[in-house]
Amino acid sequence: MxxxxxxxxxxxxxxxxxxxxxxxxxxxxxxxxxxxxxxxxxxxxxxxxxxxxxxxxxxxxxxxxxxxxxxxxxxxxxxxxxxxxxxxxxxxxxxxxxxxxxxxxxxxxxxxxxxxxxxxxxxxxxxxxxxxxxxxxxxxxxxxxxxxxxxxxxxxxxxxxxxxxxxxxxxxxxxxxxxxxxxxxxxxxxxxxxxxxxxxxxxxxxxxxxxxxxxxxxxxxxxxxxxxxxxxxxxxxxxxxxxxxRTKVYTAQHIMEEPTAVTTQLETPSEALRIMVDEGMSNILVVDKDEQLIGFVTREEVESLLHQGHDDISSVVQSDVPEVESGALIDDLFDVIHDSETPIAVTSNKGELEGVIVRSNVIGAMTTDTQYDVINNNEDDTEIKDSTKEELDHE
Missing domain, CATH: 3.40.50.300 (P-loop containing nucleotide triphosphate hydrolases)
Known part of the structure; x- marks a missing residue:
């Protein structure tokens, strides 16, 4: 030997x-x-x-x-x-x-x-x-x-x-x-x-x-x-x-990404909408001042608030965002992401937003490649109508 x-x-x-x-x-x-x-x-x-x-x-x-x-x-x-x-x-x-x-x-x-x-x-x-x-x-x-x-x-x-x-x-x-x-x-x-x-x-x-x-x-x-x-x-x-x-080994932490953008419930409709337009998002996660996840708002609802002259977006915040901890197995995320209109929020045990998981990341995790292609979490919304941009500029 x-x-x-x-x-x-x-x-x-x-x-x-x-x-x-x-x-x-x-x-x-x-x-x-x-x-x-x-x-x-x-x-x-x-x-x-x-x-x-x-x-x-x-x-x-x-x-x-x-x-x-x-x-x-x-x-x-x-x-x-x-x-x-x-x-x-x-x-x-x-x-x-x-x-x-x-x-x-x-x-x-x-x-x-x-x-x-x-x-x-x-x-x-x-x-x-x-x-x-x-x-x-x-x-x-x-x-x-x-x-x-x-x-x-x-x-x-x-x-x-x-x-x-x-x-x-x-x-x-x-x-x-x-x-x-x-x-x-x-x-x-x-x-x-x-x-x-x-x-x-x-x-x-x-x-x-x-x-x-x-x-x-x-x-x-x-x-x-x-x-x-x-x-x-x-x-x-x-x-x-x-x-x-690999979906039975890798966890949410491996495929989550930094949120493209978030907003607060006291944000004005015009600013929240501007963020969504700039990022090509159909919805956006809402957090409080301590980064605790509250919910999400859709672009359609924020546009409605803008037309109605509301001061903030708090009245249309929806709380049913799917949440998982960073240690959740990817195998357990398929049903969650399939039934959700929003990305999955990855939160700490204190409720702080740590990241988001979009459908493309979950699908990519099934491959043997450890590098996942990050696809925009609102693929269908990358083209923003010129009229919306013009209305925001006017506002």
Missing amino acids: NQGKTKEEILAATGATLGVNQATFDVKAGEIFVIMGLSGSGKSTLVRMLNRLIEPTNGNVYIDEANVSQMNKNDLRDIRRKKISMVFQNFGLFPHRTILENTEYGLEVQGVPKAERQEKAEQALDNAGLLPYKDQFPDQLSGGMQQRVGLARALANDPDILLMDEAFSALDPLIRRDMQDELIEMQKTLNKTIIFITHDLNESLRLGNRIAIMKDGEVVQVGTGEEILSNPANDYVKRFVEDID
Whole structure:
């Protein structure tokens, strides 16, 4: 390996398989860090090295400042019992123990008193929606329910770190997606540090805050889903992601643009209309003095106010502007933009206008090109009647 030989060359020369090769990465507290790759890439070997189920032959593993690679047996056992829990693909439940007994097993090994460990186990089962089944045995539950028991058992210990090795791979597609949803919801509350192993790119993109892609024992790229899709590190990663539906990965933030123009509800009809004429707009978003979105007005209504001599446009502001936050997936925007006469407003959690999304941007997001052509959000209104300009000039 130190001579730069490939995994195949080492196998041919020595008969030994290089499981993990110079893998270096860091995991942030509270994130879901996904390690993914095809079968044989080394991902399961790597995750088992983190808690020394497999001994590293070289290198170090740190949890905070503690070097796991150099711990004695007692310290390592303590780390495994209290700091790290693991969820396996094959559930790993004891068939002769009830669901409650399976869930409290880790606490039992720690020597936690029976009443206390049962209380914690019941709370973990309740969080997983399985408390009514606590007295049943594993073979009385479906595969998805058994996997939830495995997850509840891991969480009953209240670990800082959760290692999940292909935890959902054996489940049916619908159950698998349900488990992914449950993990996402659980993480919002528990905020664990999760290292999730999978060979499914869609799963990794859906779950991971960041993703490490492995090939032949090496980590070839680490980044967010968006970074990997938009800037693959090499041809292998590029081929890996070329068939991914980008609308399920990219968010509103990636395709929104700065509003061409906005106005306030106290703006005069003549000035609001002048802005729309100059920008070729059939409607315009309306905000207050703090940039909070109020709604929109149409050119037709503003022209009517102008003829009637109104002082401002507040009386015709319509509030039904579709709003999304910047983290909304593009896949969720199709129905919204299809039914809307206005651009989609991208707002912060405080209601501040951050950008707008027009129909052409949503359609462009379906292509593999990461550069989107921005088309004017009122394509049909680029030609302004001379009479309107003349009337504004006169006004």
